[in-house]
Amino acid sequence: MRRSAVDDGARCGEWGSVPGLVRWAAERYADVEAVVEGRTRITYGELGARVERSAAACLASGVEPGDRVAIWAPNSLDWMVAALGAVSAGAVLVPLNTRFKGAEAADVLGRSGARLLFVTGTFLGTSYVASLRRAAGRGPGEGPLGGLPALETAVVLSEDAPVGFRTWKDFLAGGDAVGAARVRARADAVDGGRPSDIVFTSGTTGRPKGAVITHAQTLRAYEIWSELAGLRRGDRYLIVNPFFHTFGYKAGVIACLMRGATMIPQPVFNVTTVLANVASERVSVLPGPPTLHQSLLDHPARDTYDLSALRLVVTGAAVVPLRLVERLRDELGVSTVLTAYGLSEASGIVTMCRRGDEPSVIASTSGRAIPGTEVRVVSGAGAVLGPGVPGEVLVRGFNVMRGYYQDEAATAEVLGADGWLRTGDVGVLDEAGNLRITDRVKDMFIVGGFNAYPAEIEQLLGLHPDVADVAVIGVPDARLGEVGKAYVVRRAGSVVTADDLIAWSRREMANYKVPRAVEFVRELPRNASGKVVKGELRGGPARGAVSR
Structure with missing residues (x-):
């Protein structure tokens, strides 16, 4: 009988690490369609082989366990292969926001000490390589970007690359001489307690801070997410949420690897493209912000698309109008609509609604604490507040980050010795433990x-x-x-x-x-x-x- 991480974390022990999960999925779901990207369709077995080749190339380029490897690119099959290959080589993944300008990306690359970078070519009319060169092209370093001396190799995820950069094809070919046994030995040596990724996020000071999350935290959190959401083998998952964000990478790629769901990456949100993908690929799972679903419902040509396969929608912490939940269920026949709340410092997930919750609970709250975690609301003086009283939201549990990368002072500001993480968000708990986010201590606001x-x-x-x-x-x-x-x-x-x-x-x-x-x-x-x-x-x- 299948046991879930919601019960005892057995699967996390079986996988051990993200590379362990990749290999397990490649064997368990070998003939299941893993990724659909345009005319490209590959199985989980083929995905596993591509990831191993990517990992071999990382080894050939000198990546050592614990090295930081960054990726600055939109959602794509190549993003998955590059990222999972780097992690399988023992590296710590540093995803960069695709909306960053060159100076913003260079800052994170420099602070993380990234040794290898995967970067897209031209995206949305912008040359990412050119913008990086303007921001960090001059300096004492001998690598492709002198202003980033730690960066030794930069790979462009396209067929062409400027002098000093490598093409994706050339990079992969460089690993062909690395034996499979060496690649697997490196992957097997990845310990679940080691960092799997560093997600940089800005705080009230405006200084980017990197939340360090381990393999074990990632696996446990997203087995829980998959269980609570009801993700299952055979689902077809349109991943519009960007991979640089936990919601796209972990609630998307990692969750699909766990359940054998088919991934359909979409690099840019465009409601017409979403509708076309949902109809043509019989998409059954569509997480995203409320604005995505509102745009889909209100599209004037919506009725010309067959959206009948949609069955699962998960949205974020922003307040979801009750009418939106009702319309998703009534007009589109979506059987499961859930809301959740998380932040990078807590592995991207803190609370989540459960299947069977009333529509009013789903619309007005972000659900209850996930198994293995605690949530409380406190006053400015730190006193625990009762139901219905707003205060700062604190979380403690397996999901809380190990700290901010090389920033002990910033870590101490939000993470106490008792393990409670200050989220900086203001919320209210109801009698059942459902959390409603009401404001942001940090004055953060959410744009689309x-x-x-x-x-x-x-x-x-x-x-x-x-x-x-x-x-x-x-x-x-x-x-x-x-x-x-x-x-x-x-x-x-x-x-x-x-x-x-x-x-x-x-x-x-x-x-x-x-x-x-x-x-x-x-x-x-x-x-x-x-x-x-x-x-x-x-x-x-x-x-x-x-x-x-």
């Missing part, structure tokens, strides 16, 4: 499913020569849920306009961080200690507003 951090955006805007002071808040947006609005104090004599700043921002930061509105003010409202009082900004026109 992407977490945007005001302090980071403020730091970037502060680099503009005409900006003397700035504060950013999230404001409602009909399409994206929330977007940024910047309150800016111009430098003396400046005539910079809102359009100027927005255009500059589009060149300097990821699109979801770009403020959609700018309001110029004479001064920002501050309290006695000098901190900006953002409540006044949210309450209406800012004090001293001069123009838009």
Whole structure:
């Protein structure tokens, strides 16, 4: 009889590590369709072989256990093969946000000390290689990017690569001389307690911090996720959530490996493409932010697509309108709609609804703590609060990160000696233990499913020569849920306009961080200690507003 990690973690012990899971899936589901990408269709057996070849190439390039290997590319079969190959070679994966600009990516590459980088070619009209070269092309290092001395090898996931970079084909060919026994020995040596990945996320200071998660944590968390969601063999899973995010990589790729579900990666969210994929591939599983599902329901041509195979939808912590849950069930016949809440520092999952929960619970909460974890709500003084009282959400359990990579001070700020992790989110628990997120201590807002951090955006805007002071808040947006609005104090004599700043921002930061509105003010409202009082900004026109 099959035992699940929800009961006793038996499967985690059987897999041991992510490379152990990859090999297990390749053997168990050898003839099951694993990935569909355009005209390319491969089985789990074929996927396993590709991952082993990727791992061999990593060994040939000098990757040692514990080395950081970064990947900066959109969802694709090559992303899976490159990432899983690196992890199978004992490396620690560092996924980079595809919305990053060159300087943002170079910062994370430098701080992680990545030795090997997989990077896409041109994506959404942007050459990622060119943007990296502008940001880190000069410096004392001898590798492809001198400004990143630790980076020895950069592989472009395409058929062409500039001087100093390697093509994906050439990189893979480099591993052909590495014997299978050596590759498997390296994979077998990966211990479940070792880091599997470092997910960089920004905090209130705007300084990227890398949450370190182990193989064992990943396996246990996403066996639980798969069990609670009801993911099963034969499911066809459209993965629109980006692989650089835990929701895409772990609730997507890792979960599918566990259950033998077919993965259909989609590199960019486009509602028409989603509808076409769901219909043509008989997609049964479609996780994503509420905006994705709302766009699908409201598409004028929706009725021309056959969406009858859809049976499972899982969405994030953002408030989900009850009407959305009802429409997914009534109009599309989706039998299971669930909500969940997580953060990178807790392996991406903290609470989750259960199948059978009432629609009102699913719409108004993010469910209950997953097995093996505890959730509490506390006051500013640290006192535990009862049901119905808002406070900061804390979590403790197997899923909590080992710490921020090489940042003990930042780790100590959020992770206590007693194991409780401060999430920085404000929430309320009900009598049944269901969690409702009500606000964000960190002032974070969510733009179309992407977490945007005001302090980071403020730091970037502060680099503009005409900006003397700035504060950013999230404001409602009909399409994206929330977007940024910047309150800016111009430098003396400046005539910079809102359009100027927005255009500059589009060149300097990821699109979801770009403020959609700018309001110029004479001064920002501050309290006695000098901190900006953002409540006044949210309450209406800012004090001293001069123009838009």
